Amino acid sequence: MPKAQETILEIDLKALKHNFEYLKSQTKPGTKLLAVVKAFAYGSDANEIANYLQELGVDYFAVAYIHEGIALRQAGITKPILVLHPQAVNFKLLIDHCLEPSIYSTKILNEFIEIATKEKQTHYPVHIKFNTGLNRLGFAENNVDYLISKLKETTSIKVASIFSHLAASEDLTEKAFTLNQIQSFKNISEDFIPMLGYKPILHICNTSGILNYPEAHFDMIRTGIGLYGFGNSEKENKHFKPIATLKTIISQIHTIEKGQSIGYNRAYKSDAQMKTATLPIGHADGIGRQYGKGKGFVTIHGQRAPIIGNVCMDMIMVNITNIDCKEGDEVIVFGPDSTAEQLAEQVHTISYELITAISQRVKRVFLK
Structure with a gap:
């Protein structure tokens, strides 16, 4: 499937069909x-x-x-x-x-x-x-x-x-x-x-x-x-396929020196040289401020990058110090492998709250 070039919510209708058919299979005919x-x-x-x-x-x-x-x-x-x-x-x-x-x-x-x-x-x-x-x-x-x-x-x-x-x-x-x-x-x-x-x-x-x-x-x-795509337990989740993948990209990469701060209110201060990536997604898109300050994460090339500092309205910054990536690379916020449920658990909430919060300004792309 094509890589994201902007923030999108990718919706897999084949996964939806799978979930529908699985649920139907659990019932009696009629x-x-x-x-x-x-x-x-x-x-x-x-x-x-x-x-x-x-x-x-x-x-x-x-x-x-x-x-x-x-x-x-x-x-x-x-x-x-x-x-x-x-x-x-x-x-x-x-x-x-x-x-x-x-x-x-x-x-x-x-x-x-x-x-x-x-x-x-x-x-x-x-x-x-x-x-x-x-x-x-x-x-x-x-x-x-x-x-x-x-x-x-x-x-x-x-x-x-x-x-x-x-x-x-x-x-x-x-x-x-x-x-x-x-x-x-x-x-x-x-x-x-x-x-x-x-x-x-x-x-x-x-x-x-x-x-x-x-x-x-x-x-x-x-x-x-x-x-x-979600049950309400690990046992149930095995039978379902999450239909939505929230994707974004790296807009800019910064090298942050020891003692420098990142984002609003200087909410993060570096204790060593590090690299950060700025992503075009924020609390106006549904990634609430509670995911900031190291609680939430995104996935870049299969590796977790924690969200650092405060979540901004339209942007988040993540720690990519140990990740080989470049500007324009795709970022997964949640999807089938790194799920909305796993991300929601980081702030003691549920998948329902995270997925229903995704703003209507995020472009929907359908996989048919």
């Missing part, structure tokens, strides 16, 4: 797969990713907010799109673009029924979210009777699915908690469906849930981070 493409498809490119997944036969998409779903519709996505955290102010736009809301509270339920009725909708698909332990969004188990009574009062909406979200499916020391969540969801479903009078789709599993709790796949699985 189990639907919902692809989570919120936050620009976890920092990559939602339109390209969603269109490719649509070609591969994904059943559903999910985004966080309504404007993300509208962008997908405008990009040619025709599959159903679940909006996980819709805001009532945008409900008419949601209906105009055939998006499907998560209904997670009494307020949201009543406001959506009101707008759906006003817009003369019949059996508009909605998804009822239950809180089984994450304590973030969702109805409680004792809200079932109230929900049924509200649903029986209107023909403007119809339940497409009921779902919940696992809080710690990647942590097997919390297995008892997760199994309790799954049992709670089963109990809710067994109460809800007979009173509803028809069977909606049931789903609770995220990526780690898919792999660790196959008995809880129900009718559909939801996957976000797995599609983009």
Whole structure:
């Protein structure tokens, strides 16, 4: 593949296909797969990713907010799109673009029924979210009777699915908690469906849930981070291929004498002669200041070069004293070999935060 000549995020669609097919292989025939493409498809490119997944036969998409779903519709996505955290102010736009809301509270339920009725909708698909332990969004188990009574009062909406979200499916020391969540969801479903009078789709599993709790796949699985190449453990990661490689180049090389400082606030002072490389990427591109002062690193010709001094808005400086390189050479910030997860661990965060932070000003290049 060609070497980078500027800062780019290279996205490998073959790796995406591999991850999609692996996740599908872990389910029983007929189990639907919902692809989570919120936050620009976890920092990559939602339109390209969603269109490719649509070609591969994904059943559903999910985004966080309504404007993300509208962008997908405008990009040619025709599959159903679940909006996980819709805001009532945008409900008419949601209906105009055939998006499907998560209904997670009494307020949201009543406001959506009101707008759906006003817009003369019949059996508009909605998804009822239950809180089984994450304590973030969702109805409680004792809200079932109230929900049924509200649903029986209107023909403007119809339940497409009921779902919940696992809080710690990647942590097997919390297995008892997760199994309790799954049992709670089963109990809710067994109460809800007979009173509803028809069977909606049931789903609770995220990526780690898919792999660790196959008995809880129900009718559909939801996957976000797995599609983009990460599990949530070393065991899971072996099955995935990271789809994104963040590349940049060396803009300039400096020889720094003993006692000289580097960067803003003189955050690094050399205790011996050294060589540094300045790279055209900084905190405005998603490499936060927490990666500076020797905590983060990049890879040049297979060798790690620590980030020194403070990360600037548009640049970082790295120590190349023991690396044979020149101006214009390619630099890997993260990729399949030196992963976003490994870099994120240096500052005690997770791959999700790093990859979703990559700025939209970074050029996306797709390998097809």
